[in-house]
Amino acid sequence: MYPLRLFLKYFQLTLKVTLQYKFDRVLIAAAVMIREMAGVIILILMLNRFVMIKGWQIDEILFLYSFLFLSYSLFVFFFTGIRDFEDLVYSGEFDRFLVRPVGILFQVIASKVDYTAALGHGVLGIILLQKTASQLGIEWTASGILFYILMLLGGALIQASIFMIASTFCFWTVRTTNLRNMLFFNSRKIAAYPLSFYPGLIQKFLIYVIPFGFVNYFPAQYFLKKPEMNEFWSGFMFLNPVVAAVLFALVCLVWNYGLKHYSSTGNALY
Amino acid sequence: MLIQVEQLVKDYQLNKNQKGFFHAIKNLLMPEYQKKRAVNGISFSISEGEMVGFIGPNGAGKSTTVKILSGVLKPTSGKVIVNGMDPFRNRKKYVSQIGVVFGQRTQLWWDLPAEDTFDLLKTIYKIPDATFKKNMDMFSEMLDLHEFLHQPVRQLSLGQRMRADIAAAMIHEPAILFFDEPTIGLDIVAKERIREFIRSMNQEKGITMLFTTHDMQDIEKTCERMIVIDRGDIVCDSKVDEIRQFSDSERKLTVKFGRQYDRIELPGAQMIKEAGNTKTFQFRTNEVKIPELIAELMSRYEVLDLTVQETDIESIIKQIYEGGAPAYESVS
Numbered sequence: 127m128y129p130l131r132l133f134l135k136y137f138q139l140t141l142k143v144t145l146q147y148k149f150d151r152v153l154i155a156a157a158v159m160i161r162e163m164a165g166v167i168i169l170i171l172m173l174n175r176f177v178m179i180k181g182w183q184i185d186e187i188l189f190l191y192s193f194l195f196l197s198y199s200l201f202v203f204f205f206t207g208i209r210d211f212e213d214l215v216y217s218g219e220f221d222r223f224l225v226r227p228v229g230i231l232f233q234v235i236a237s238k239v240d241y242t243a244a245l246g247h248g249v250l251g252i253i254l255l256q257k258t259a260s261q262l263g264i265e266w267t268a269s270g271i272l273f274y275i276l277m278l279l280g281g282a283l284i285q286a287s288i289f290m291i292a293s294t295f296c297f298w299t300v301r302t303t304n305l306r307n308m309l310f311f312n313s314r315k316i317a318a319y320p321l322s323f324y325p326g327l328i329q330k331f332l333i334y335v336i337p338f339g340f341v342n343y344f345p346a347q348y349f350l351k352k353p354e355m356n357e358f359w360s361g362f363m364f365l366n367p368v369v370a371a372v373l374f375a376l377v378c379l380v381w382n383y384g385l386k387h388y389s390s391t392g393n394a395l396y
Numbered sequence: 397m398l399i400q401v402e403q404l405v406k407d408y409q410l411n412k413n414q415k416g417f418f419h420a421i422k423n424l425l426m427p428e429y430q431k432k433r434a435v436n437g438i439s440f441s442i443s444e445g446e447m448v449g450f451i452g453p454n455g456a457g458k459s460t461t462v463k464i465l466s467g468v469l470k471p472t473s474g475k476v477i478v479n480g481m482d483p484f485r486n487r488k489k490y491v492s493q494i495g496v497v498f499g500q501r502t503q504l505w506w507d508l509p510a511e512d513t514f515d516l517l518k519t520i521y522k523i524p525d526a527t528f529k530k531n532m533d534m535f536s537e538m539l540d541l542h543e544f545l546h547q548p549v550r551q552l553s554l555g556q557r558m559r560a561d562i563a564a565a566m567i568h569e570p571a572i573l574f575f576d577e578p579t580i581g582l583d584i585v586a587k588e589r590i591r592e593f594i595r596s597m598n599q600e601k602g603i604t605m606l607f608t609t610h611d612m613q614d615i616e617k618t619c620e621r622m623i624v625i626d627r628g629d630i631v632c633d634s635k636v637d638e639i640r641q642f643s644d645s646e647r648k649l650t651v652k653f654g655r656q657y658d659r660i661e662l663p664g665a666q667m668i669k670e671a672g673n674t675k676t677f678q679f680r681t682n683e684v685k686i687p688e689l690i691a692e693l694m695s696r697y698e699v700l701d702l703t704v705q706e707t708d709i710e711s712i713i714k715q716i717y718e719g720g721a722p723a724y725e726s727v728s
Contacts, residue, residue: 128522135519143507146548222503224468226520227492389408390469 132228136236144241151242158246166191166254169318182320186350189258191318193342195251197281198314203244205286207234211293212303221390230385231378264349277345280370284341285310287373290381297384313338322354333362337373340366398572398604399442399465404474406435406460434460436628437474442606447598449615449636450608451713452625458608461625462576465606466496479571492521495565499577502561504549510560511545514567521568528567535563538593555586562590566597573597575607579614591617612713616640624716631716639712646707649677649689654698662693678707 144151166188173184202209211234214220223233259266292306313331317338321329332339344362347355355363410430435457442448450458463469464476467483467490476483481490504513518528536542539559544552552560562578578594579587595618598605609615615622615636622639624632632639649665653673660667662677664684669676679689686704693699 132519135516139505139508139512139516142512143505146507218498218501221463221468221498222501224487225466225491225494225496227488228520229488386470388469390463 129232132232133236137239140237140239141241144239154242155245155249158243159250162195162247162250165318166250180320180322181352181354185258185261186346186352187319188254189262189264189350190320190342190346192251192255192258193277193281193346194314194318195247195254197278197341198285199244199246199248199251200278200282201285202240202247204239204282205235205289206240206243207236207238208286208289208293209240210238211289212296212301215296215388218390220388224388231381259349262350270349273345273348277348277366280366281341281345283370283374284337284366287370287377288336290374290377294377294381294384297388309336317342320352320354322352322357337369340369397441398444398446398479399606400475400477401441401461401465402439402475403437404435404439404461404464404476405433405437405472406457406464406469407472408432408434433628435464435471438625438628438630440623440630440633442604444604445598445602446621447595447605447619448607449619449622450606450625451610451612451615451622452608453610455627456625457628458625459576462496462574462606462608466494466574467491492568493571495568495570495573497562497565497573497575497578499558499561499575499580502549502557503564504557504560506550507548509546510541510549510552510564513549513560513564514545517564517567523568527569531567531569535566538596539563539589555582555589558582558586558590559593562593566603569601570603572604573606575605577608577610579609579611587611587614588617594618624713626716642712644706645680645682646712647679647681647686648705648707649679650703650705651675651677651693651697651699652701654700657697660697662689662696665689 169187169191170184173179173187177183179187207214214223214234223230223237226233264270288310289306292302292310295302313336316324316328317332321332321339321343324332329339332343340362344358345366347363408431410432438457438461450461452458460469464471465478465483467487470484478490479493483490504510505516514532517523523531532541536545539562541560541563544556544560549557549560558578562575565573575594579590582590591614594605594607597603598618607614607619619636622632622634622636623630648668651674653660653675656673660675662679665677665679667675668678690702693702
């Protein structure tokens with residue numbers, strides 16, 4: 127298995143790079159976790175003033191949050207290269223990928239892993255999941271666990287697609303980091319609360335434009351079984367892998383189209 | 397012919413940035429693009445085992461040409477065939493047969509020892525253990541890699557890094573090698589070392605090589621053929637020996653005159669520089685004999701001092717850049 131062997135080789139090297147600066151990286155991971163935790167704590171402090179909002183109790187909302195953290199953790203584990211694609215192009219390092227007899231996307235994905243973010247988000251996600259799932263009395267059947275993992279993978283892929291669309295603009299050397307961060311992280315903030323809290327326009331935005339609804343809200347319904355799910359098509363609950371696959375495939379097409387327009391950078395940068 | 401380039405053109409689209417706040421806003425709303433031609437319809441071919449130097453000033457289009465030849469960039473128009481393949485279209489298959497060194501950028505992992513990168517390359521190019529070991533031993537011996545192979549790349553000197561980079565580009569035994577300024581920023585000893593290695597690889601293994609440089613010495617010491625490129629055009633493509641012959645016959649004569657002359661005429665020599673009473677002339681030994689020229693000079697004018705200098709290749713190249721040496725355009 128050549129691709130797998132190569133992937134493991136890259137994995138070994140990226141891990142080695144991270145371990146070169148153990149102390150620093152541990153601190154960063156902790157910082158990431160604290161930063162994200164602050165958001166969670168504010169959420170808890172705020173929600174503590176109410177027992178329930180629109181039929182949602184605090185643990186259910188935090189359960190929703192756990193999807194976001196864990197899928198983001200998976201996303202940065204596999205797709206850091208896509209998240210940081212702009213640096214790759216601007217530094218000219220991307221040229222190097224083009225002279226190697228391996229798929230471009232493969233190299234972009236394999237050559238960079240942000241272990242610190244993966245760890246920070248991952249640990250927080252697991253803590254939240256463990257706390258809330260036991261509070262809510264969710265029973266972990268084999269199919270339930272499988273479903274949860276599948277939804278995380280799909281969620282990671284959906285987020286990767288969003289970043290990849292933004293990275294496509296790099297081929298025309300257009301900087302879109304700010305627009306991307308605005309769209310992505312604000313959508314993510316919105317998705318931290320149940321979709322039903324929002325007016326129809328925002329709901330549609332999170333379903334059809336930036337489909338964060340499929341990252342956490344709909345999959346969570348499988349476990350929470352909220353009556354409000356009747357307002358949506360019941361199939362949405364299982365649509366996450368389909369959305370992820372279709373979106374990613376489409377984005378890959380656009381990305382490949384962009385690749386043909388790549389015009390490298392000059393030598394003056396370094 | 398291993399490498400064949402015909403009428404190659406590459407245009408870049410540049411965002412036309414104008415100064416000032418108002419223009420910045422305008423530019424954001426209605427970006428204006430400007431075409432910049434980096435390579436302007438060049439043609440050349442390189443046969444197997446040849447070693448060709450690409451020389452030209454900054455921004456002449458050397459790097460762009462190398463990037464097109466190595467499949468990184470898509471040509472705007474024209475034909476490029478290397479080893480029977482189109483580098484851009486058959487990228488994946490094509491690049492396994494070439495090696496590329498970008499002198500300005502390293503392919504080594506910055507935070508890791510160079511040996512880790514070699515390990516990765518072994519997996520990427522599916523190099524068998526025995527071949528890998530054989531090549532590593534050879535590079536270690538010729539480039540002294542073993543001295544620093546275990547050190548993180550960020551701690552290496554530029555010369556060491558470049559040696560490791562060159563070895564990394566050759567570990568998979570490519571048939572063709574492209575170097576984009578492999579000696580940039582190196583000291584004389586490091587340069588000499590790399591030149592020697594490149595030369596012996598070309599002679600012993602018959603690897604076809606093309607490299608770009610600003611340094612004429614690089615070309616004189618390694619290449620048989622050189623292509624001079626300036627502002628996207630090939631201004632000269634010839635054997636290094638022929639240029640040397642040309643430079644062999646050319647001399648510079650600097651004369652300090654005893655008094656002010658308004659006009660100085662010396663048959664066979666042209667005045668190229670004038671600074672007060674010191675004037676510099678240029679002539680060819682196959683047109684005028686030196687003793688005759690000097691005798692002529694002495695008989696006509698009052699001379700205090702004179703020196704005769706050989707022209708080096710470098711100044712010929714300079715002339716070519718500046719649009720001089722018109723008789724010299726197509727030697728080959």
